Amino acid sequence: MIYMRLSKRGEYGLRAMIVLAEHATDGSSPDMMQIKEISQREQIPAKFLEQILLTLKNAGLLHSKMGVGGGYYLARPASEITLGQIFRILDGPVAPIKCVSQMAYEPCGCPNEETCGLRLAMSDVRNAIAGILDNTSLADVTRRQAELQAHIVNR
Amino acid sequence: MIYMRLSKRGEYGLRAMIVLAEHATDGSSPDMMQIKEISQREQIPAKFLEQILLTLKNAGLLHSKMGVGGGYYLARPASEITLGQIFRILDGPVAPIKCVSQMAYEPCGCPNEETCGLRLAMSDVRNAIAGILDNTSLADVTRRQAELQAHIVNR
């Protein structure tokens, strides 16, 4: 069963963006990373990652440089890129059912949409998910990671 | 794309359970419904619904009566059946990624699970979804439906 789940594409894309955000903040080197670098570090099939990063680039979340010494880097500060943006590009709308989607609404054929109890519950679910993903930036993620890391070191 | 979504199986199953819950509370007839009745009312392919109801029955959420005048009915009061129970039977674990699943944990292979930022965010998502589904009973759903209906009638 693969429902209510993050796809591998989504997972890999999110991981890659997080790594790029880490790299951008640590001040080392010109904050650009190559596909190969990311794929090795995160154990992601390189050719698959290639597609994913390209998609994120075409969606405006990444910039790239071709040729020798090229690579990918965030198009904006990590604080201005949310998990929701990344997720939607790679996995589509957040809503568990189309009739509650803000981005891709479609009627779902229940006799009375206005009073449909399932729709209401799924709307709550959508809002809960979107509330988290749209309010968590890459900077939030890397900050939390750093906090956890510090906590472990200190114990 | 079918990610982060309710399956048709899940949708149909939830709808059927809600209809059965409505039927149980409205006092009319012996609160039992036939597959055909449900499938017509909710526009669900009858043979598909058959499988779904059987699954829910084998999981202990429904009881049935065979033969002439038979049908399905809720195994417990609508207030004691949650959307989370139904969902998990039909669509599996709620967690968007296995490493944050309470019901079906598996490591997801990130180098350090303890400080993985993606895992942390997805754990929030899981808890948000489970919080809603596990705290919404069929009775809650039918009550909300009735409230909405009353509101429409009164305007």
Place this chain on the structure above:
DNA sequence: CAAAAGTATACTTATATTATAGACTTTATA
């Protein structure tokens, strides 16, 4: 011009979902 790196698209393989079909069992009742 050669090598490094991203761009673009097509294809393969595997698996899951969404049904549909058909034969079987139980029960009520004419």
Place this chain on the structure above:
DNA sequence: TATAAAGTCTATAATATAAGTATACTTTTG
């Protein structure tokens, strides 16, 4: 007791999707 109504069970077809692989191309640097 025969028949029809209703659920049970299992197999299978049709379709869709995901995940990954392959290949050719373009841009850039030195």
